[in-house]
Amino acid sequence: xxxxxxxxxxxxxxxxxxxxxxxxxxxxxxxxxxxxxxxxxxxxxxxxxxxxxxxxxxxxxxxxxxxxxxxxxxxxxxxxxxxxxxxxxxxxxxxxxxxxxxxxxxxxxxxxxxxxxxxxxxxxxxxxxxxxxxxxxxxxxxxxxxxxxxxxxxxxxxxxxxxxxxxxxxxxxxxxxxxxxxxxxxxxxxxxxxxxxxxxxxxxxxxxxxxxxxxxxxxxxxxxxxxxxxxxxxxxxxxxxxxxxxxxxxxxxxxxxxxxxxxxxxxxxxxxxxxx
Amino acid sequence: xxxxxxxxxxxxxxxxxxxxxxxxxxxxxxxxxxxxxxxxxxxxxxxxxxxxxxxxxxxxxxxxxxxxxxxxxxxxxxxxxxxxxxxxxxxxxxxxxxxxxxxxxxxxxxxxxxxxxxxxxxxxxxxxxxxxxxxxxxxxxxxxxxxxxxxxxxxxxxxxxxxxxxxxxxxxxxxxxxxxxxxxxxxxxxxxxxxxxxxxxxxxxxxxxxxxxxxxxxxxxxxxxxxxxxxxxxxxxxxxxxxxxxxxxxxxxxxxxxxxxxxxxxxxxxxxxxxx
Numbered sequence: 001x002x003x004x005x006x007x008x009x010x011x012x013x014x015x016x017x018x019x020x021x022x023x024x025x026x027x028x029x030x031x032x033x034x035x036x037x038x039x040x041x042x043x044x045x046x047x048x049x050x051x052x053x054x055x056x057x058x059x060x061x062x063x064x065x066x067x068x069x070x071x072x073x074x075x076x077x078x079x080x081x082x083x084x085x086x087x088x089x090x091x092x093x094x095x096x097x098x099x100x101x102x103x104x105x106x107x108x109x110x111x112x113x114x115x116x117x118x119x120x121x122x123x124x125x126x127x128x129x130x131x132x133x134x135x136x137x138x139x140x141x142x143x144x145x146x147x148x149x150x151x152x153x154x155x156x157x158x159x160x161x162x163x164x165x166x167x168x169x170x171x172x173x174x175x176x177x178x179x180x181x182x183x184x185x186x187x188x189x190x191x192x193x194x195x196x197x198x199x200x201x202x203x204x205x206x207x208x209x210x211x212x213x214x215x216x217x218x219x220x221x222x223x224x225x226x227x228x229x230x231x232x233x234x235x236x237x238x239x240x241x242x243x244x245x246x247x248x249x250x251x252x253x254x255x256x257x258x259x260x261x262x263x264x265x266x267x268x269x270x271x272x273x274x275x276x
Numbered sequence: 277x278x279x280x281x282x283x284x285x286x287x288x289x290x291x292x293x294x295x296x297x298x299x300x301x302x303x304x305x306x307x308x309x310x311x312x313x314x315x316x317x318x319x320x321x322x323x324x325x326x327x328x329x330x331x332x333x334x335x336x337x338x339x340x341x342x343x344x345x346x347x348x349x350x351x352x353x354x355x356x357x358x359x360x361x362x363x364x365x366x367x368x369x370x371x372x373x374x375x376x377x378x379x380x381x382x383x384x385x386x387x388x389x390x391x392x393x394x395x396x397x398x399x400x401x402x403x404x405x406x407x408x409x410x411x412x413x414x415x416x417x418x419x420x421x422x423x424x425x426x427x428x429x430x431x432x433x434x435x436x437x438x439x440x441x442x443x444x445x446x447x448x449x450x451x452x453x454x455x456x457x458x459x460x461x462x463x464x465x466x467x468x469x470x471x472x473x474x475x476x477x478x479x480x481x482x483x484x485x486x487x488x489x490x491x492x493x494x495x496x497x498x499x500x501x502x503x504x505x506x507x508x509x510x511x512x513x514x515x516x517x518x519x520x521x522x523x524x525x526x527x528x529x530x531x532x533x534x535x536x537x538x539x540x541x542x543x544x545x546x547x548x549x550x551x552x
Contacts, residue, residue, distance in 0.1 A: 004327065010283055011327035014290040020390065051280065051287035103443040105468060111435065113427035114296065140437060143419045151389035159387065161416060167379040192381060 009034055010044050017048065017060070017072035021124070022154030026069040045070055056080060058125075074152050075125040076118075084118050085250050085267035092234075092251070095261040102256040104263060110205045110233065111144055119250060120148025123203060123231040126248050127153070130228040133198035134158050136220075138187060138212055145233060146203035153201075158194060160187045160219060172222050176215030187215050189223070196224040202245075207235040210243045217245065234265070285310055286320050293324065293336070293348035297400070298430030302345040321346055332356060334401075350428055351401040352394075360394050361526050361543035368510075368527070371537040378532040380539060386481045386509065387420055395526060396424025399479060399507040402524050403429070406504040409474035410434050412496075414463060414488055418480035421509060425479050434470060436463045436495060448498050452491030463491050465499070472500040478521075483511040486519045493521065510541070 004012065013030065030041045049060040056077035060070050076084070088109065097105045109115050123145070132153055137146035138160045150157040164171055168190040178185045194200075202216045213230050220227050227245050235241075235249040250271065254264040280288065289306065306317045325336040332353030336346050352360070364385065373381045385391050399421070408429055413422035414436045426433040440447055444466040454461045470476075478492045489506050496503050503521050511517075511525040526547065530540035 004330065005323075007283060007286055007323045008327035008330065010287050011290045011324045012331055012333075014287045015294050015328070015333060018291050018294045019393065023390070047281075047283045048287045051284035052291070054280065054284065055288055057288075057291060099443070099445045101442060103445075105445055105466075107434075107444060107466060107469065108432065111423075111426075111433040113423065113430065113433065114299075116423070117295065117427065140415045140419070140435060143416070144423045144433065147387075147389065147392070147420045147423055150387075151393065154389065156384065157387040157389065157420065158383075159416060166377060167375070168383060169375045169379075169381055190381075190383060193383065 003036075004034060006040075006044065009036070009040075010047055013041075013044055014048050017070075020154060021058075021072045021074045021152045024063055024067070024069040024071045029069070071154075073125075073128060074121050075128070076122055081122050081125075081250075082267060082271065084122065085271055088115070088119075088233075089251055089265050089267060093263045093265050095263075098256060098258055098261060098263060100258075102258050104253075104256060106205070106234075107141070110141055113144075116144045116148050119145055119233055120152050122250060123149040123201075123248070124152030127201055127229050127231065130201070131199040132201045132228050134194060134200050134225075135203055136160065136200045136216060137203050138162075138216070141206070142204035145205055149201070149203050149231065155201075158189065158200075160189045160216070162186060162188070164188050165190075172219070174215060174218050174222060176211055176218060178209075178211045185211075185215070187219055189219055194223045194225055198223075198225045199228040200225050201228050202230040203232070204230070205233045207232040207247070207249065209238070210241045210247075213243055213245065213247070235268070279312075280310060282316075282320065285312070285316075286323055289317075289320055290324050293346075296430060297334075297348045297350045297428045300339055300343070300345045300347045305345070347430075349401075349404060350397050351404070352398055357398050357401075357526075358543060358547065360398065361547055364391070364395075364509075365527055365541050365543060369539045369541050371539075374532060374534050374537060374539060376534075378534050380529075380532060382481070382510075383417070386417055389420075392420045392424050395421055395509055396428050398526060399425040399477075399524070400428030403477055403505050403507065406477070407475040408477045408504050410470060410476050410501075411479055412436065412476045412492060413479050414438075414492070417482070421481055422479035425477070425507065429477075431477075434465065434476075436465045436492070438462060438464070440464050441466075448495070450491060450494050450498060452487055452494060454485075454487045461487075461491070463495055465495055470499045470501055474499075474501045475504040476501050477504050478506040479508070480506070481509045483508040483523070483525065485514070486517050486523075489519055489521065489523070511544070 052058050058073050058075040135150035136158045170191045171188050173188040230247040232249045234251045237254045249268045252268045256263050328334050334349050334351040337349050411426035412434045447464050447466045449464040506523040508525045510527045513530045525544045528544045532539050
């Protein structure tokens with residue numbers, strides 16, 4: 001590569017760090033790429049850290065030791081998270097979203113790259129200091145959110161499916177009671193998906209009774225894994241939901257009144273209180 | 277925000293452009309954010325464009341006119357795409373991946389954020405000058421790839437499902453013959469998912485007979501939409517597959533010999549020839 005000026009180096013560094021958030025890069029990786037001194041790269045990193053912190057977008061962490069280096073930790077300030085939750089509350093309360101049966105049409109939001117990226121960033125920021133080896137979800141609607149969370153944490157994604165696939169090899173399947181439909185459902189995960197003894201982070205678009213989350217807890221046990229937490233975009237208001245894992249939701253749905261065309265959806269109480 | 281130095285501005289600009297590839301930002305958006313002159317932002321953008329082009333990572337396009345601005349167009353140079361295809365060929369040829377029935381275990385690769393991001397970038401670069409209003413896939417395995425392609429193109433994702441969901445409203449379903457299993461399968465898409473008259477880009481992890489792609493073509497017709505192209509990570513070698521749409525694959529699978537523990541998988545012929 002041609003020798004780059006500091007301005008250009010910062011641009012390249014910022015791009016590489018952004019495109020692999022959470023991944024640790026050694027300084028040597030960059031000195032070799034740029035053919036320049038370690039001290040120059042260190043100064044570049046300091047400038048990037050400063051710009052991230054001034055704009056509330058996260059920070060650059062330095063990991064000491066032999067396998068150390070630097071990594072981009074995306075975060076969002078309390079204000080930005082709250083604004084996002086308020087914008088989504090308004091967007092999802094639209095009258096035209098109410099479907100027969102009091103369901104909300106949200107596919108456009110939960111598959112939209114811009115929205116998914118922002119929400120994934122919130123989840124990754126919230127769970128950033130937990131032990132997470134894998135991000136897990138159940139097909140289908142939560143996959144984009146789970147994927148972006150995995151991307152921001154730089155961890156692999158695993159997807160539990162509804163049916164056994166011949167093309168995935170031996171698998172473990174469990175049955176669980178879905179909270180929303182009160183039906184027995186099945187969840188399948190290939191044996192090879194998880195290393196024993198890992199920590200999982202469960203991500204989904206929606207939580208009602210918490211049946212799916214309990215299914216994930218049971219599936220985790222079968223793999224000798226533990227669940228470090230759960231992140232959902234929307235939970236229905238249910239103070240006595242008894243979930244033996246910390247669940248973070250961005251929005252809380254208090255009710256849908258189909259006849260009146262009204263949806264009561266707000267930033268989650270914990271978000272308003274804690275401001276994480 | 278505090279007034280930033282040029283170096284910090286470049287870092288912030290590069291991050292914002294990277295985190296929303298394909299999205300058009302007006303210069304005014306940035307001059308307001310930074311509280312500085314248009315000419316300064318223009319010079320910053322020039323530096324970022326230069327660093328992107330020198331590192332073969334894409335470019336910054338300037339869109340003229342009232343709704344114009346700048347956008348980051350991620351690309352990969354021919355070398356980088358070929359190296360990625362070679363690395364993935366080697367990775368997926370591992371003996372331990374061969375499952376009973378001659379299937380390949382690939383879930384770890386197609387759900388890995390690093391790999392998915394690189395492949396999505398290749399697809400977005402390849403189809404960048406086609407008319408694309410939506411990226412479409414069929415659940416489940418292609419979803420991460422389709423999502424990242426949509427993210428790099430800054431277009432919404434839509435996911436066709438196997439079964440009707442009560443929570444998605446009225447939907448269109450079609451039947452098609454799956455090329456791999458030669459069974460009749462169903463594909464369902466909610467009515468609200470697509471605007472009539474749109475162009476779709478179909479993305480999937482794997483293509484054998486092309487049945488799923490033909491299903492997508494039929495589904496598109498029901499919505500008065502057209503398919504601008506198809507991008508798959510791996511296609512099986514099949515010279516007489518008759519697909520009425522341009523299909524780009526990164527890798528070609530020539531065969532799996534379960535007894536010998538050998539998988540013959542290579543960068544696709546077109547990639548070797550054209551070098552897109």
